[in-house]
Amino acid sequence: MTDANGQEGRQPVEGFLEAFRGARKALLLPHDNPDPDGLAGAVALRHILAANGVDARVAFGGMIGRAENRAMVRTLALDLTPLSTLDVGEFDAVALIDAQPGTGNNPVMADAAIRAVIDHHPLLATLDNVRFVDVRPEYGATATIVTEYARDAGVELPTDIATALFYAIRSETQDLGREASPADREAYVELLMKADMGAVARIQRARVPREYFGTYLTAIREARVHGHVVLTDLGVVSSADQVAEIADFLLRLREVTWSACVGRRLHTLAVSLRTTDPFAHAGYAIRRAIEGLGTAGGHGTMAGGQVPVTDENAEEIAAEVKRRLLTELGAEPGEGDPIARD
């Protein structure tokens, strides 16, 4: 392993801690509308930093929308701060967790202020100004990287953090079945022995409001099959997470290899793309599809993007995004076939 400074023969966690040496106020940021992987990774890194005498805050932009993710924060009493209540300029050391500068899914567009980037999404740009970069696209979860840090640094993980990391790997890799590496498997087993499985069950089976079922109703009613692609439009959503969840849900349709979902929250159109093809590049496909309209990033089989819209142009832009997605994926244009009929 070679760390960000090109130093061989030392553990990545040493480079991470080195990057934070002398920091007075450290801020750990997952991507906006954070998922369990970003949240667990950030919270565990805070614990590792604290064990090394560095105080850090975990903040997030957007909202935590998905019922399971809210249950995770509540059940494990994760200490998180909404970014809107902070002045990022006050922090002299910022790390991005499960995110990178310039992808549009985090508030940091330039790399100058960042000390560390820890992520498993393919690197979009060289981060010359970042002191420590640990990006491992071959890993299924950022939580795995952080679990290794704790192991290598000899930092004991308390039950709540171990449970968060365990749930993160489980949800991010769909129980090690999606884009998981041997390292993910090893971390999963290690964390399994420490995690509170009762808490995991409460998170995974989180109770949901009626609106949740309405979202599925809309998703199914609006879904159209265009050859090997199923595409749906949720209209206005209450969180961007719903768009990702529905894209995962629709990918179970047997006859397709791609699923796509769009939904609008306030002045952002969220776009999610999924594929069953392990050799596909969903991240590149979505970036090409929304080029010039918005920003996007992702892994091989899952990707997401966001496009700014106004009340006036939202429908027109959603239509354009859907058209471009179908073209990009080589799907049949036109109306498509409804997936279900009354």
Ligand SMILES: [Mn+2]
């Ligand atoms: Mn992740």
